[in-house]
Amino acid sequence: MQGLIDTWVDVQSWILETAVHPLLFRFGYMTFFEDAPFVVETLMLGVVQIAVILLVFRPLERLAPAEHWPDRKLARVDVVYTLLSKLGLLPFIVFVVLYPVNDWLQESVRDYDLMLPTVEQVVPWLRDKPLLLFATYFLLYDLAGYLLHRMQHAVPWWWALHSLHHSQRQVTCWSDDRNHVLDDVLASFYFAVVALLIGVQPSQYVALLLVSRLVESFSHANVRFGFGRVLDKLVVDPWFHRTHHARASASKPHIHDSNFGAVLPVWDLLFGTAVYDYKRRPTGVDSRDADADNGKGWLGQQVAVLGRLGRAIIASFRPRRLAHPAE
Template structure:
């Protein structure tokens, strides 16, 4: 294991010194030296995640697909999202915007005399158990992500962004990264601030993101799989999460307002949003305006969804009238 870690760090250092550091030096951006080194690791982790998805998870989708009539043309744009996100291109843009904000928040809290304690200071035995410490932080992170996910569905302005993720009719392992950049920015800011206040260390935070997003990629897989009667209560799987992407019907108008948890279903169970009925439902959205995202590429989706977001922020009298047959957004 030590040899693998040394090899990983060595590759990271070589890439940084060869391709990144010279650029930072050339343009006088040396204040980004340390973040740049971390960014190299994010790209490397992204490559690993793409390989796991493409070679591992896709094997199960091809071998045991739930929806055998899937239209691959609809999925193509999701692959673009995955590449842009996993290789750090979109996260870099989000990081450039969010880094000064989170730094300022950290500065203000420390200037006010508040230094967020690490859990290890509250529970000292965690100092001697790195795995237990990681798992505790992971659970706390997932708890925050659960409530943020509910907020994405609760507020009309946030749903205007998040609806892009739900508009995909063909949910697959590529679907997890299908998000608007502003939505990614809001989630990144909220989770980064939360991580600061509970004392998550940067190295733990990166690993939490990687493991969590791999689980989330698998939970979108086009397979009818769960982790068994007990396991499906412990870890989110494709069957559990697919219900969250279910197409609303007159009988189930808010079916997608269930099964929010990214990794641990316990939050849905505790707060009454879990459904375990095993039914197979079509996926997508019942709003034709949002469903039209399926015919657009990455740039068109980003522009169109941002327009929906801006309109949702306007006072009601200034919004465009709701077309007949369309349900109004949730408030």
Template sequence: MIESFNRALDDLTGWIFATLVQPAMYEIGLMDWADDAIDWIQFGLFGLFSIVVVYVVCRPLEAWRPVEEVTDRGAIRTDIVYTLLTRLGVLPLVAFVVLNSLQAWWAGTVADSGFVPPTLENVIPGLREAPILAFFLYVVILDFGEYWRHRFQHRFGWWWALHSIHHAQRQMTFWTDDRNHILDEVLAALWFGIIALLIGVPPGQFPLLVLIMRLAESLSHANVRLSFGRVGERLVVSPRFHRLHHGVLSVADHGKNYAVLFPVWDWIFGTADFRRDVFPRTGDPEAPEALATGGWLRQQAVGLRRMAGALVGRGGG
């Protein structure tokens, strides 16, 4: 399945480049950037595909059984702007450049030193013959890393000043997943990318790993009255489980339910709240109004100012 997905993505990328992009680049003398253009087209196509998948899965659920009536469509439109910028705009370009540079630096450092990184398949050689199990272990390890990144976002004042943009949304929907400060997104991309490099995630599997994580996070933010039952709630993060995390009483470093995909991390580290049929109001009562109702630029500016205040000892407010 992974190979078929990658092959289809490569074929579509090649067609778009050869038909639309290459002639224009040739005319204006930019063919030296051809390889970068191919990579960027593929990156953009993957972002578009992820938006379509998330919408097809989450929008019918929100229409079927919403937790609350939509009363502030303006706030949701702002979240849509976040999603488009995150998946198709400047943020993927920043992440692409940063991670490509990081990967090049890592490869050069390893080659110069002669050190062979202890990737997952080197530590457990049998995984080379069990690609499905290896893929699952990659997901588990990356999810464990995401749990701790999320904990740190709530624990450190300067990071919470950025992350509070995400929690200020009172009208939470599946679009809310991408409601993050640009600096927070860069930090998240670095965190995820470094862990993926360290455990040796194959480049061909990386896009599917990202898609799974994005779909899980978008679904967990959806405005849908949905839980996975007494057993399922302990296996996979549900919209109910994550909505408790976004509840008005779950802010700063006092929150619960930090897991992205597997609630087992919350259970192990004592941050789980498995109450069933509880769907609280969302938002951060302590956040400035601009973080709840302002536009993208306004929220970015306020978040940056709050982070600067936290760094110089004035707190996140």
């Protein structure tokens, strides 16, 4: 294990020392010097995730697909999302939005002498148990993610953004990162507020963070198996999440308003949004507007969603609101 950590650290150091730091120095961005190791590690994690998708998840999709398609043309754009997200866009957003917003929020709150305690200060027993503390934060942040996801579905203008994630008719292991840039920025802002309320999530257990991200990718995989009827109550699997991506139908108009959990299904079980019926359904949305995302490229989708967002905001000022634009 130490050998693996040493290799990881050596690769990270090599990237930093031969490329990143000299470039930051050369172009006068040394105030970002301390953050560079985090950014490089995030990119390295992205590379590992892409490798696992290519070498494990894709072969599994070929071996046991849940849905058979004549081709995977519609899925290709999601590869772009994944590459952008894991190798550039998401770390960039976190770096440019999450960090400054988090610091600005903390400074603002400081000026009112209102510093909220962190989890370990509320429960001092957790102080000496870093793994348990990590697990506690993991649970809390997964819960925060669940609540965010509920809002993405419940707030009409936010759904206009998030419907991009659901409009894919060919949901695959590449689909996890299919989000509008503005949706990612909003999520970053949301998690900055969460960090202010409960403290920043520890990040030292890189392997566990990697596994959780892989769970999220795998839950989108087009495979016809899950983790079994016991384990799927503990960890989100493709069966569970595919129900969330199911196309609404007359008999199940709210099917995608279920199974919101990202890694842990416990929140769906607790809040009554879990659906375990193990039925295979086609994926996508039944809104013609959102369904038109299919066939568009990355830029086309980003622009189209902005139009949808504008229409949703205008609609929200009308006296009679639609309960759900997707229905």
